[in-house]
Amino acid sequence: MTVLDLTHSCDMQFVAEVARESGQNLTLCYQCGNCTAGCPFTFAYDLPASSVMRALQWGQREAVLSCRSIWICATCKTCSTRCPNNIDVARIMEVLRQISRREGYAPEKQIKQFQDSFLQSVMRHGRVFELGTMMSFIARSRRLTDMDLGPKALARGKLFLRARDIRGRDEVERIFRRYRESLEK
Incomplete structure (x- = not known):
């Protein structure tokens, strides 16, 4: 599992881009961990869903777009249905895949x-x-x-x-x- 280094600079344009394309309010995530606990693929992720959300909130473009997790996500929506703030985490993962593709980050x-x-x-x-x-x-x-x-x-x-x-x-x-x-x- 990858450890996030949040001391790097924040790319707030990236955060705004993902929020706009996904239609989700990323600030609503308070790291409860329900998305990670319910995900059937967490065992294979380098960053669990909650860590992807945290890195995203911190504007960690490189860490988020180069992680394997966004590509392994099956978009089963378990994370989205478990979110107490109704954040469509699966939609965010899809948007991250699209941005990753556009910018040439596909890790594997x-x-x-x-x-x-x-x-x-x-x-x-x-x-x-x-x-x-x-x-x-x-x-x-x-x-x-x-x-x-x-x-x-x-x-x-x-x-x-x-x-x-x-x-x-x-x-x-x-x-x-x-x-x-x-x-x-």
């Missing part, structure tokens, strides 16, 4: 490669096409160690050989287009 290449593959699949089909996502990730990462999982998942009916597009794919494409346009502003 494979995490970013998987997210790129996942989002590409959703954009193309309106939902995740697991086999396509897996093949795209393998092509991007050149990681062949998980190849043995494919036949097992196929045998159990967990992978489909063809993508099943949803109705309203054009609406999903509009969502992605709006997101890309917001990045250009």
